[in-house]
Amino acid sequence: TEKLNTLSYCNITNSQGYYSDIASKKSELHTGGAVTIISSSVIMEFCSITKNSSDKGGAVYAVGSEIFFRGNYFTKNTANEGGVFYLVLCKANFTGNSIYKNEAKNIAGVMLSFGSTVDMYRNRIVENKSQVEGGIYEEDSNISYRYNNISRNRGKPPKTALVAEILRELPAVVAAERESVRLQMVADKISEGVSVKTPVEEVTPEQIKQ
Helix, strand or coil: CCCEEEEECEEEECCECEEEECCCCEEEECECCCEEEECCEEEEECCEEECCEEEECCCEEEECCEEEEECCEEECCEEEECCCEEEECCEEEEECCEEECCEEEEECCCEEEECCEEEEECCEEECCEEEECCCEEEECCEEEEECCEEECCEEECCCHHHHHHHHHHHHHHHHHHHHHHHHHCCCCEEECCEEECCCEEECCHHHCCC
8 A cells, every 4th residue: 555645734934946966066946846746645734835936836846646735825935837836647636725826937826737637625726826827727637626716816828839838848857757856856855755845844723824
């Protein structure tokens, strides 16, 4: 039986997802400002994830994983693509989360989803923005929405050229990052395929804004 990893009652703030090239000694914003999940089963519940940044997935970047997000508060996270979430070939359930005032510079202020199955149930998704698609952009994904509060998200419809560019990069991204992401995150805390950036602080349920 695959181990189910749990991240509960945590506060992750002002963290950045960096990729470090040991040979050239250069670092650049890469994936998962707060958490990176590769080929794992994870529950993230009652956490506050704020003011984190990355190139892909300002808060969470995941590939080939099954993830349950319950009662979390995501706000003021930023990325070039996927202001909060960047999902590739994942199965994800979002229940009772508050996703508020996040931003992507290029596309998808809330989520960029490729080849994933996503269930959105009773979430608050408000005032997120991006140059293209202020809310959720999906490609070859199955996303269901039930009883969510989705309002005041801002962004333009996607341009064909931009979408084509992302799709051209996708096969190489999936193949390379499945094998290399653990090596890229050598400075982070890594457990069973879950990379959590520092700082991580315990918080009480009362501190989580709903």
